Each structure stands twice: as C-alpha cells, then as structure tokens.
Amino acid sequence: MKFIQNLLDKARPAVTTGKLKPLYPLHNAIETLMFVPAHTTHSGSHVRDSIDLKRTMFTVIIALLPAVLFGMWNTGYWHNIAIGNESATLIDNVLYGATKLLPMIIVTYVFGLGVEIFFSYVRKHPVNEGFLVSGMLIPLIMPADIPLWMVAVSTVFAVLIGKEVFGGTGMNILNPALTARAFAFFAYPTFMSGDKVWIGGLTSGEGVVDGFSGATALGQYAAGVDAPMIGSHALDFNNAFLGLIPGSMGETSALAILIGALYLIYTGIGSWKIMLSGVLGAIVMGLTFNAFAEYAISPEQISFMSMPWYYHLVYGGFAFGIVFMSTDPVSAAQTERGKWIYGFLVGIFCIMIRVFNPAYPEGVMLAILFMNVMAPLIDHYVIQSNVKKRNKRAELATAKA
Template identity: 55%
Template sequence: MGLRKIVDNLKPTFSKGGKLSFLASTFDAFETFLFVPNTTTAKGAHIRDCNDMKRTMIVVVAALLPALLFGFYNTGYQHYLSQGVEPALWASLWFGFLKVLPIIVVSYVVGLAIEFGFAQARGHEVNEGFLVTGLLIPMIMPVDIPLWMVAVATAFSVVFGKEVFGGTGMNVFNPALLARAFVFFAYTPSISGAEVWIAGLKSGEGVVDGFSGATALEHLAVDGTLGYSAMDAFLGFIPGSIGETSTVAILIGAALLLFTGIASWRTMLSVFAGGLLMGYVFQWTGVTSYPAWWHLIIGGFAFGAVFMATDPVTSAQTNAGKYIFGLLTGALAVLIRVVNPAYPEGMMLSILFMNALAPLIDYYVVEANIRRRNKRVEPAK
C-alpha cells in the first residue's frame, strides 16, 4: 500500500537515533491513527484484536455525528426563525456548518497542541482521548460563544482536567464538562440567558418582534411550561447548546454505542430512570405540576446520560456501582433544576459531582462483595 510505504520510509527519521527522534511521540500518534499498531505483547495472557483505543474513540465520534449534524441544521434553523425568514433545509445546514466549524477547529487545535506538547515533554505516546473531548466541548457550548473563550476553556480542561492527573485514563472529572463549567463560572453571561443560544441574537440585527430565544429549561424554571411543543423538544427544534437539543439524534448515537459495547447500558438506563423517578417525586409531592418526563427531553439531560455519564474513566467501574452512579446522577440533575431556578440546567454539576463520588461508590460495592463472600466461608457457630 502506497501510504504504508511512505510511513515506513519516514519512520527511521523519527525513531531512536534519527534526526527527528525528539518527535517520536508525534509521529507515533499519526501512524497509529492511520494504521493498527503492529506491537504485540511479549508475555502474559491478553485478548488481541484490532480495537485499540483510537478505534474505540472513532466509534464514539461516529456516534456523536447525528447530534452534531442536527446541531448544524438547528443553528441555521433558529437563526432564520429569529430573522422572520422561512428556514430552508440546505441554507440552514450550511449556515450552521459555517458557524460551528470554527468552534470545532479551535477546540481541536488548542487541545491537541497541549496533548502533543505534554506527550513530547514526557516522552510518552499521545493519548487518544481528545479525539472525543475535542468534539464534545463545542457540542455543549452555545453557538455564539467567542472563539477565544473556547480556546481558554479547552486549555483549562486539558491541563487541569487531564494532564495534572497523568493524562487520559487518570483523570477524575470529565474534561469536556470541566470546560463548560469553566465558562459558566468564569464567563457566566456568555453561557446563560436567552440571547446566547441563537446566532446573531445578541446583536439584535433583523430580529423579529416577540422572538426571545429562551430555552425550554428557562421556560420550565419560570412558568412551568416548555414554551415549545413536546415533539419539537424531542426532535430538537428548540434553542440550546449546539449538540444537545435533539433527543432523537442523541438516541441514535446511543444505539451505536450500545451495539458496539462501548458504553454501559447500566449507567445510561439508570441516569434516565433516576431523573424520571426524581421528577415523579416532585410531581407527587406537588412541587411541580408538569409531566416528569419533560426533564428527559430538554437541556443536556439526554446528551449527558449518553455521552458524559458513560465515560469509562470518570464513571463507576463495577456493575452495581454503575446502577448507583446512574440513578444518583439523574436524580441529582433534576433536583438541581427544580430546587435552584437560578440554574435551570443541572446535568453538568450532577455529573461532575458524581465523578468525584465514583471511586467511593466502587469502593463500597467491592467491600460489600468481599463481606458477602466471607460470610459464605465462615464456619458455622
């Protein structure tokens, strides 16, 4: 194969003793991205197949594509609605693509530059985790966020969310959510309010009278209504973060993750169950009067349940722990939404809080298993 031959010819230059050996980590990253690594284990029992970390991350990226593509379309759709223009399919899709692409580029350029820099300084292989994180960060941001803010948030999430812990696989918190949390607490006006979710709404140029841009979560917190039809909320024709509005597109990605076995159905299902249960608790006690299932189709709930809570690094590892982690994540998200009207979106804080508790959950699950097994072998008294 021509490409394989080119890579093999370049490899000695980047290998030990070559002129560019100091860039060995960078070369290895590109080589293993293009081809399955040819390294094998020397001893021990291992399962060997072609599904290395890069291939796993690429499947997750593929699962994100339905929500991303709809995010392109919805960005243009909401913009043209705000202008009083009938949204056309291709015009909306193209507008959204041009608006969102720079955010994606900035996220990848800044994040990968830092990843490559740390790998070179440490003499380690480049971690693959940012293939997903670099796409998740733009998808959970408002479309009108300044690009410099995306760059700062991405740098913060990679350095303080991953590298200080040792890189991919060692981090405690989900890096993409740390980027969103950084923007929320450092630059609150750029990620809250009714004007940041629709391109061009802050400038006010050509906006039709009566168009507010408020999200369904904001309507829910203020007057207990969606502000949109439940079908529009489920399909995603509502204002919100770039990749979070369409529950149906997110569920298509969830099906791919579950089919390939990459995401845990225990965690995913438990998050939805926990959120629905907490919603019913508030409904039964008279705190809320709207249907409990509304929480599952608005805001970042579905996106967080499918792509964030199931992160194999920051979630619980034991099977029982995954149920506990998911139930508490969903319940806490709805609790924050209802109890704190000033912060209608609770999914981000819920997942970050549960990321911190995940090791503790696994610890007690393992301890309970040990005690149960010890009782089986204890001699009868």
C-alpha cells in the same frame, strides 16, 4: 493513502533513532490514527484484542454523528427563525450551522491535541486517542455564539486541569468535556447562560426580529411559563423530542441522541446500566416533584414542579449528558452495581438542580461532575460489601467443615 504511508515510513528512522526524536509522539499519533501500526507484544504472551482505544473512540464519534448533523441544521434553523427568514431551506440551515460548529471543532482539536502532544513530548510517551471524543463533545455542548477564544481557553483548561494533572487519559477523575463546559460556564457566564446565547446570531442582535426572545424551554418553565413558546413555535414535548428547540449545538434532539445511544449499547461501548438507571433516576425525581408540586412556595416553582415528568427527559442537555457524558468509562463508576447507583444519582441530582436552583435552569452538567467525584467512593463501598459477603461465605464454609 499509500503516499502518507510512504511518508511516515521514510520519516521513521529519523524520529526513532535520529535527530528528530522529540517529534516521535507526533509521528506515532498520525500513524496510529490513520493505519494499524505493526505493534507486537514484546514479552510474555498476551491476547491482543482488536478493540483498542482508537476503535473505541471512533465508535463514540460515529454514535455522535446524528447529533452533530442534526445540531448543525438546528443551529441554522433557529438562527433563521430569529432573523425572520422563515423560508430558509435545509441547505441554508445546515450551512449556517456549519459556520458555527466547524470552526469550534477545529479550535478544540488544535488546542486540546496541542496540549496533549506537548505533554506526551515532555513525558516521553506516545499520544493516545483519548482526546478524540472530548474534542468532539466540547463543541456540541457549547452555545453557538460563544467566541472561539473562550472555547480554546476552556479546552486547554480542561485538558490541563481535568486530565494531564492526574496523569493523562485514563487517570482523570472528571469528564474533560464537561470540565471545559463548567469552566466556560463559571468563567464567562454571560456567554453561557441567559435568554440570548442559545440561538446563533442573537447576541450580536443583527437583523433579529423585534421583540424576539430566545429563552429556552427550561428557562421559561423556571420563570413560571406553562407552555413555553418562541414566537409562534411551541417548545412542546414532540418538538423537544425531535430537537426543534434552542440549546447547545448538539444537545437538543433526543431522537438523534437515542440513535447514538442504541449504537453505543449495541457495540457495547456505552454502559446501558448507567443510561437506564440515569433515566430511571430522572423519572423518579420528576414523579416526586409532580406529586409534591402543590406544596411549593412560589407560583413559578409550582408550575416548574408540576411540569410532566417525561418532559425532563427531552428538554435541555439531560439526554446528551446521560448518553455521552455520564457513560465516560474513565470517570464513571467501574463496578457493575456501582454503575446502577451512579447513574441513578446522576438522574436524581440533575432534575433536583434544574427545579430547585433558580440560578441553574439546567443541572445535568453539575450533576455528572458531582457524581464523577463520588464515583470512586461508590466503587469503594461496592467492593467492600462484596468482600464482606465473600468473607461471610468463607467463614460459613470453614465452620461447616
């Protein structure tokens, strides 16, 4: 570490005042990432809290680790089932998953940070750490087989249109990671939906067992299957809770996500109000569907609507979305009461899109993006109602006096 510190110190005069001034944002980025730089307050007196953006972001990365590690293993696990290699060891599975996940992580960071550094250079402000989490989230919500160049295009689009257009980190109205996924979903639908994409190696079809179908649990429910199976592997509640189901690389294990969620709540980084109200929203919608299942028109819909409500919490990307995406402090509602409304509606819309829209067996992405757009509106009304309440109180006070 001393060696890097020396190198950065040596380069400092050149980038602050010397010829290499355009490279200052890059220098600053590396320095803030690796060390605690000697920033001091320039004017007035402020209290500097040690929990800066860097530490916030790293807390989320740590919370993501269980999902990352489990995702790597799960990707390999399903790949080996697909090619009929049931005796694959833990190491085999993790290694296969790593060959899928690590290149994607590298690609998102290289392209996403590339755009960020470019804009910092143009706008002459230091690079901040906002992309650290987005760059980790994007690979986790992509299917294993998506070509890397699509990940790169989606990442660049998300950083550019989702974030830089609005003024960079902290100004975005949409969650950048979900913007990337939504772009990939609409731009390259054949790589982002269907029966084949959720298990690594299935799209190329090499060595896949004859007649093997990789339809996800939600996809099978939407098609009217009562007890979804892949081969001899049941996609039931317990397996889904542990994460033994196919899906995007990091989203499958509700358990791993729960560990991350507890860490986020314990450290105070993620809002427990949003998570809790999101789960409540999903439960309410799930129970409503259960109650009205018999009135559905088609048999597929009857079977999907009568799926037990708690299944919704562990299937698909609901858990991942509600814990890591909807709690994004920038794009979520900011007011405390607004967070309850925001989270609750994310839950409601997610389950509603899942069940009612046959084109999207999974709805959490669209639900969160939609509520991201609505969050400022919710905040506006929460604030207005508070203003009204206080005005009334002030009037009463003056009337008494």
